Amino acid sequence: MAQDYAYGNYSHTQKKVKGGGRTPRDRARRTLSQNFLVNDAAVESIVAVADPSGIVLEPGAGEGALTRALARRGAKVTAYEIDPLVAAKLAARTRDVSGIRVVRGDFMRAKAPREPFSVVGNIPYSATSKIVDWCLAAPALTSATLLTQLEYARKRTGDYGRWSLVTVASWPWFGWELRGRIGRESFRPIPSVDSAILRIQRRPEPLVRDRDSYTDLVRTGFSGVGGSVRASLRLRYRGVDDALAAAGIAHDTVVGYVHPDQWITVHEKLFA
Template sequence: MTRPSSQTTNRAGGARTTAGRARRTLSQNFLADRQAIDLMIRAADPAGLVLEPGAGAGALTLALAGAGARVIGYEIDPRLARRLAARTRDDPRVEVVHGDFTTAPVPGRPFAVVGNIPYSAILRIERRPEPLVRGRRTYQELVELGFSGLGGSVRASLRTRHRGVDAALAAAGVPRDAAVGHVHPDQWIALWQHLYW
């Protein structure tokens, strides 16, 4: 009986290679199914800035960018991060960060998170029992309207399309003459809840 060569074992992703050890240690499971990728793209409907934890070899990264997103892919495995950075070097839609997504700073602008998150990372992420907003599009429309500058205040802007703005502002603790830059994210959520529920 012949023993399998280490080359065969290594190619199969066994733990004898650096790549094999990384797959086990980092709980890597690479997304390769094109239908799964397409389903994720349709569900995410990516636009604007998208953060991708566990970018891996870049299958989802490139699909997100191809769908119109500006992607920052986080990859903790230095070998994969280098490969993906080299592969996307000339693509202005993609930035690869070698690092742990869970310790990354929060961007100062709107963003979405889309990813095939490694199981080991999922164990460290605390999910909210309920999403902050259930109507992403209506929430985004509300904030965009508030930032439109129509009328010079949040109140004036929101009153162009909504009734009950004064009661919503009071419930959210927003002064009637507040400038848009002084409305806290929690107050935007409260405004959305009062105007859309």
């Protein structure tokens, strides 16, 4: 379920109580960042991108619109919902639906399956980074299809022309794609920002074999020392100018503008 940082004016969706306050249910929704996906077309767009099969873990299942759609495609869904009331309602509504198991609890405490599995979910914006980190650390994860804040998805997929440390550091093992935009009107209550479908796909074969040396290289480049990627790398590595030339990186390039594929080339040259 998506979270809205701003908590805008939801007067048309929230029942007011005497004195201008909110009902206990409204307060719970705000505390738990509950913005439920209610648009069928949006649900189908997410499912089409996810192309679910086998074991699927769903963070923030909410009222189950996505849960049921995943199950209809034949996935074996374990749906995590932290709100006990919402989880109980979802469990009751899906009790007789094949392929759905509802877990009342925090997805971040879930133990990753040992067999191949995927993650699909409309997740709280405030927990996005933690959920993404969980996915990247799970050895058997094949893909994660996440409904995130639009800005987050754009930053992680290079849509602004810049690349983040998280994306670059994981690039040899995972591809990152922005696979569609979901308008804020697809949620209730309506958040103040649009969302996007972020697809993180494990590569069949890693682009780099030595994870430690690649990770150290990238973190050194992102250290911010010297104002350019060249200045940062030259403090630790030899042959940096030749490696940058091979990757087509100018000497004054700021680290955020180095494409992940260029990092692969730099690593290959420095550790040949």
